[in-house]
Amino acid sequence: MQAFFFIAFPYIALILAVGVGLYRYFSHRFTYSSLSSQLLEKRQLFWGSVPWHYGITLILFAHLLPVIFPAAAGAILGNHTRLVVLELTGLALGLYCVFGIVGLVARRVPTGSAARAVTSPMDWILLLVLAYQTLSGVGIALFERWGAAWYLSTAVPWLRSLVRLHPDASTVIGLPVFIQTHFISGFLVILLFPFTRLVHVFAIPIEYLWRPYQVVVWNHDPQPPHAPVSPVPVAAMPPTPSESTDKERRQLLARLSIIAGGITAAIVGIPSIGFLLGLRKTPETWRSLGPVDSFPVGETTAVSFLDSSPLPWAGVTAKTAAWLRREGPEQFIAFSINCTHLGCPVRWLPNANLFMCPCHGGVFYKDGTVASGPPPKPLATYPVRIREGAVEILTSPLPITTV
Amino acid sequence: MRLLKQIWCWFDEITGFSRSLGPILSHPVPRARKTRWFYVFGSATLVIFLTQVVTGIALSSAYVTGSGQAYDSLRFINSTTLGRIIRGIHYFGASAMIILIGLHTIRVYLMGSYKYPRQMNWLSGAGLLLFTLLMAFTGQLLRWDQIGFWTAVVAAEQAGRAPIIGSWLGHFILAGNTAGGATLSRFFAAHVFFIPALIFVFLAVHLYLVLFNGISEPPKAGRPVDPRTYRRWYHALLEREGVPFWPEAAWRDVFFGTVVVLSVFVLALVVGPPELGKPPDPTIVDASPRPDWYFMWYFALLSLIPKWSERWVIILGPLLFGLFLILVPILGGRGERSPLRRPWSILLVASAVVVIAHYWAVGIRAPWAPRLEAEPLPPKVVGVTSGPIADGARVFYDKGCEYCHMVSGYGGIRGPDLSDAGDRMSPAQIATRIFSGAENMPSYRGELTSEELNSLLAFLSSRRRVQLPKPPVLNEAPRQTAER
Numbered sequence: 001m002q003a004f005f006f007i008a009f010p011y012i013a014l015i016l017a018v019g020v021g022l023y024r025y026f027s028h029r030f031t032y033s034s035l036s037s038q039l040l041e042k043r044q045l046f047w048g049s050v051p052w053h054y055g056i057t058l059i060l061f062a063h064l065l066p067v068i069f070p071a072a073a074g075a076i077l078g079n080h081t082r083l084v085v086l087e088l089t090g091l092a093l094g095l096y097c098v099f100g101i102v103g104l105v106a107r108r109v110p111t112g113s114a115a116r117a118v119t120s121p122m123d124w125i126l127l128l129v130l131a132y133q134t135l136s137g138v139g140i141a142l143f144e145r146w147g148a149a150w151y152l153s154t155a156v157p158w159l160r161s162l163v164r165l166h167p168d169a170s171t172v173i174g175l176p177v178f179i180q181t182h183f184i185s186g187f188l189v190i191l192l193f194p195f196t197r198l199v200h201v202f203a204i205p206i207e208y209l210w211r212p213y214q215v216v217v218w219n220h221d222p223q224p225p226h227a228p229v230s231p232v233p234v235a236a237m238p239p240t241p242s243e244s245t246d247k248e249r250r251q252l253l254a255r256l257s258i259i260a261g262g263i264t265a266a267i268v269g270i271p272s273i274g275f276l277l278g279l280r281k282t283p284e285t286w287r288s289l290g291p292v293d294s295f296p297v298g299e300t301t302a303v304s305f306l307d308s309s310p311l312p313w314a315g316v317t318a319k320t321a322a323w324l325r326r327e328g329p330e331q332f333i334a335f336s337i338n339c340t341h342l343g344c345p346v347r348w349l350p351n352a353n354l355f356m357c358p359c360h361g362g363v364f365y366k367d368g369t370v371a372s373g374p375p376p377k378p379l380a381t382y383p384v385r386i387r388e389g390a391v392e393i394l395t396s397p398l399p400i401t402t403v
Numbered sequence: 404m405r406l407l408k409q410i411w412c413w414f415d416e417i418t419g420f421s422r423s424l425g426p427i428l429s430h431p432v433p434r435a436r437k438t439r440w441f442y443v444f445g446s447a448t449l450v451i452f453l454t455q456v457v458t459g460i461a462l463s464s465a466y467v468t469g470s471g472q473a474y475d476s477l478r479f480i481n482s483t484t485l486g487r488i489i490r491g492i493h494y495f496g497a498s499a500m501i502i503l504i505g506l507h508t509i510r511v512y513l514m515g516s517y518k519y520p521r522q523m524n525w526l527s528g529a530g531l532l533l534f535t536l537l538m539a540f541t542g543q544l545l546r547w548d549q550i551g552f553w554t555a556v557v558a559a560e561q562a563g564r565a566p567i568i569g570s571w572l573g574h575f576i577l578a579g580n581t582a583g584g585a586t587l588s589r590f591f592a593a594h595v596f597f598i599p600a601l602i603f604v605f606l607a608v609h610l611y612l613v614l615f616n617g618i619s620e621p622p623k624a625g626r627p628v629d630p631r632t633y634r635r636w637y638h639a640l641l642e643r644e645g646v647p648f649w650p651e652a653a654w655r656d657v658f659f660g661t662v663v664v665l666s667v668f669v670l671a672l673v674v675g676p677p678e679l680g681k682p683p684d685p686t687i688v689d690a691s692p693r694p695d696w697y698f699m700w701y702f703a704l705l706s707l708i709p710k711w712s713e714r715w716v717i718i719l720g721p722l723l724f725g726l727f728l729i730l731v732p733i734l735g736g737r738g739e740r741s742p743l744r745r746p747w748s749i750l751l752v753a754s755a756v757v758v759i760a761h762y763w764a765v766g767i768r769a770p771w772a773p774r775l776e777a778e779p780l781p782p783k784v785v786g787v788t789s790g791p792i793a794d795g796a797r798v799f800y801d802k803g804c805e806y807c808h809m810v811s812g813y814g815g816i817r818g819p820d821l822s823d824a825g826d827r828m829s830p831a832q833i834a835t836r837i838f839s840g841a842e843n844m845p846s847y848r849g850e851l852t853s854e855e856l857n858s859l860l861a862f863l864s865s866r867r868r869v870q871l872p873k874p875p876v877l878n879e880a881p882r883q884t885a886e887r
Binding site: 277281282302304307308310311312313314315316317318319320321337338341342343344345346347349351352353354356358359360361363365371372373374376396397398400401402403 | 469470471472552553556557559560561563564565566569570573574575577579580581582583584585586587682683684685686688689690691692705706710713714771772773775801802803806807817840841842843844845846847850
């Protein structure tokens with residue numbers, strides 16, 4: 001169940017948001033708006049909309065920035081005073097949002113009002129989810145204190161793992177259920193995005209963000225909207241002749257099928273591609289190459305060591321070879337055997353003091369610099385150190401020459 | 404017999420095979436006349452592909468996809484009689500597939516068969532050509548001996564030259580930080596599932612299009628393709644003189660396909676599969692990775708182009724080839740089809756064949772590769788067994804000179820042949836070159852004692868073709884610049 005809510009559900013929400021969002025943008029572009037009902041009333045919207053939008057925008061950025069810059073966020077929160085100031089600011093903004101959302105709900109509640117008449121079931125669901133999200137956020141700020149700090153070690157790694165297509169919910173599954181519901185309803189908001197008027201967040205053009213505000217004025221004294229102006233939805237119109245409804249129905253069915261097919265393909269494809277693209281990250285570890293005295297000064301010897309965490313079935317390929325040169329009593333240098341040209345293994349010619357590549361004849365001097373031939377760079381080196389009389393080498397990724 | 408016929412009638416009645424598939428089999432095709440034997444390469448490629456599928460499945464039943472065990476499982480396959488034969492068929496089948504798809508591509512290009520309405524036939528075929536080359540590359544790697552292992556590293560290094568994503572791409576190919584346990588599984592999945600799946604999809608499209616657009620009629624000089632009238636004209640041609648594909652044209656495909664499979668089989672029996680090299684142990688450093696024959700020319704090309712151009716060629720070369728394949732049907736979708744009216748196409752194919760054949764031959768000799776297996780010069784070449792000349796011959800070997808320079812038929816061919824160095828250069832000139840090095844020769848400054856240098860100069864000066872003393876000729880042979 002945890003896997004569903006914290007791994008499958010976020011992806012489903014994102015896929016739906018992007019997929020259906022794009023579909024809606026290309027097929028019903030004029031529905032990309034907030035469907036403002038401001039004109040239907042006097043000033044009630046002001047008290048709901050303004051606190052809500054200012055509050056939630058800042059809160060959203062506060063949620064997003066630590067995900068993008070976790071190290072910077074950690075540095076900022078490391079100081080107690082800064083943490084308290086941030087928490088208090090967040091709480092204030094949260095309460096501001098609560099004030100706003102209450103206003104937004106309230107104006108739609110009175111039966112007989114114009115705002116109530118243009119409120120669809122989807123609007124109620126959205127308002128409900130947003131209200132829960134806001135209230136639970138404030139609740140967390142009050143009762144599960146210092147969220148700004150623990151957010152960094154719980155939800156941030158989880159969200160980043162979702163982005164990297166390597167979902168890992170281990171940091172969030174142990175949290176109290178109350179906090180988890182906040183996460184889930186957050187993704188529920190994302191899921192609802194393309195199905196509601198929430199799409200106005202991505203309404204293009206978005207110049208409204210920086211253009212001067214527009215004042216809506218009635219050029220005559222507006223009548224308080226007693227009876228609804230009967231904004232009858234199109235669907236409630238008397239049915240048109242069966243031919244055209246059939247056509248519309250088939251078009252709808254075809255579109256729904258295409259969307260369903262796309263979602264199915266994404267559900268199967270995204271984890272598979274994510275698995276394929278995932279690189280197995282292995283930590284770098286120090287491996288012993290033997291006692292210092294087993295390497296004569298001034299000589300270059302072939303050494304081999306085990307990769308940092310080889311797969312059990314790697315067999316001989318779990319090993320890596322290197323050329324270790326003892327330059328002085330305490331000075332060692334380890335060269336990668338991979339020629340910087342195309343990666344073939346270079347051979348050490350002890351009498352000539354040269355490395356020579358069998359593939360295209362690249363030659364390197366004993367210090368790894370290019371002597372002749374096609375290699376564009378000196379041989380790569382591994383970090384080496386001496387610990388308790390033994391030479392140790394740091395396992396490193398295979399060097400790949402890039403342009 | 405009557406019972407069998409009854410069963411077939413019942414089966415056919417409920418499946419409708421002869422009604423639905425029969426007309427496809429006997430669809431009319433144009434008479435090919437003199438060029439009729441040029442039309443067999445495509446179907447032969449298909450036949451050999453199916454051979455590869457069958458033998459590949461057989462091999463996969465014993466192959467172990469583990470970096471540590473694959474080599475041993477191949478040794479086991481090799482130790483069984485039928486295993487050897489299957490491996491042999493798979494190997495020579497791969498070679499045959501490369502040759503046949505190449506011939507098919509050339510035939511289609513020269514005959515202009517990619518023109519309207521068969522542009523998509525060509526593009527799906529171009530995809531198949533690309534996938535076949537990828538199969539050849541990944542297949543060679545699955546042999547997972549020492550050369551297979553280093554092929555993976557070389558592939559990652561080449562991908563590393565891609566801009567920006569190079570390093571990521573290289574490690575993606577290796578499936579990790581180093582070539583290890585995960586690497587082979589990745590190539591196995593590509594060779595056995597991913598690329599074959601793409602081949603099947605493209606093949607289905609390709610064959611569907613061959614049926615939908617009809618096989619191209621032999622081109623005739625002075626009869627250009629006009630998209631407005633072509634389809635009508637083509638159908639009239641079929642009405643007038645079309646013959647049923649089965650068996651009128653198909654018998655040649657079957658005959659040629661049989662000859663190809665038989666040849667592959669005989670080669671598998673007589674020559675046998677490629678022998679496995681040393682185990683894929685990265686710590687055995689004396690490895691000399693070489694590609695199989697089909698990529699030998701590319702290996703040679705990368706070795707011989709100027710150093711500065713390499714980073715461009717590695718990435719842009721394959722991209723430009725792909726772009727060429729895409730642009731051919733888009734830019735040349737109409738007009739004359741006959742090669743007699745398209746002399747540039749003949750020239751292009753001829754130059755491509757000549758260039759590839761040339762680089763292929765050069766690749767086999769690999770003159771750029773040092774001969775690290777060279778033995779010290781025998782006394783009969785040196786001429787003496789003691790004294791400075793004999794000492795110099797030993798220095799010549801010890802310092803690695805012989806890996807690149809040939810003397811009287813011994814040694815490498817990376818650098819100039821020094822069999823007559825004494826005729827061409829004075830000792831001072833030789834010493835200058837030894838100290839300064841060249842673009843493809845390291846400098847030996849600081850690596851030779853004065854005794855070693857003197858004996859080496861004595862040895863090289865004694866290398867003369869002409870015994871009579873001649874006035875010294877100015878340095879000509881090593882044409883490389885002296886800077887490095």
